Amino acid sequence: MQIKLIVVGNVKETFYQNKIEEFQKQINKKISIQLICLKDESIPKQTSETVIRKIKETEGEKILSQIQNTDYVAALCIDGKKMDNSKIKKSIATAEQRGKSSIAFVIGxxxxxxxxVVKRADEKISFSNMTFPHQLMRVMLMEVLADTICGK
Known part of the structure; x- marks a missing residue:
C-alpha cells in the first residue's frame, strides 16, 4: 500500500514546510508516502461564480491527472464525514481490502x-465543520497520518 497526498498550491511558511517534511520522514519509515504538489491557479480580485467554477475545474483536471484507476480516493471536504485517527486507519484498511494499490488523499x-474530483472520490472526509487554510490542512493531515501509521 502506498499513500499519495495530492495537494493544490505551495506551502510558503517555513514552519509548515518543516513539519510536513518531518511527518513525511516518519511515515516513510513504515509506508511509502508521496507528496504531489500542483500549481494553483491565480484568482483575480474580481471573481464571478463562472470564474470560480473555471478555476476549480482547471485545478480539478490537474488533480485527476495524478489519480490512477487503482487509487482509492479520499477527498477532504467540509461536507465530508467527520473523521478521527481511528476512522482514517479504517479508510486505509478499506482501501487495502478493496485491492487498491494506493490511497490518495486530496486537498484542493x-x-x-x-x-x-468530488465525484471521483471513494469517500469524502472532514476534520471539522470549520474551514482551514489548505496549507494548515496539509500539516494536520500529515500529523494524523503519522500518528495513525507510526503510532507516534
Missing part, C-alpha cells in the same frame, strides 16, 4: 475541489 486549493 483555496476555492476547494471541483465537482469532478
Amino acid at each position: 486549493g483555496s476555492l476547494g475541489l471541483s465537482d469532478a
Whole structure:
C-alpha cells in the first residue's frame, strides 16, 4: 500500500514546510508516502461564480491527472464525514481490502475541489465543520497520518 497526498498550491511558511517534511520522514519509515504538489491557479480580485467554477475545474483536471484507476480516493471536504485517527486507519484498511494499490488523499486549493474530483472520490472526509487554510490542512493531515501509521 502506498499513500499519495495530492495537494493544490505551495506551502510558503517555513514552519509548515518543516513539519510536513518531518511527518513525511516518519511515515516513510513504515509506508511509502508521496507528496504531489500542483500549481494553483491565480484568482483575480474580481471573481464571478463562472470564474470560480473555471478555476476549480482547471485545478480539478490537474488533480485527476495524478489519480490512477487503482487509487482509492479520499477527498477532504467540509461536507465530508467527520473523521478521527481511528476512522482514517479504517479508510486505509478499506482501501487495502478493496485491492487498491494506493490511497490518495486530496486537498484542493483555496476555492476547494471541483465537482469532478468530488465525484471521483471513494469517500469524502472532514476534520471539522470549520474551514482551514489548505496549507494548515496539509500539516494536520500529515500529523494524523503519522500518528495513525507510526503510532507516534
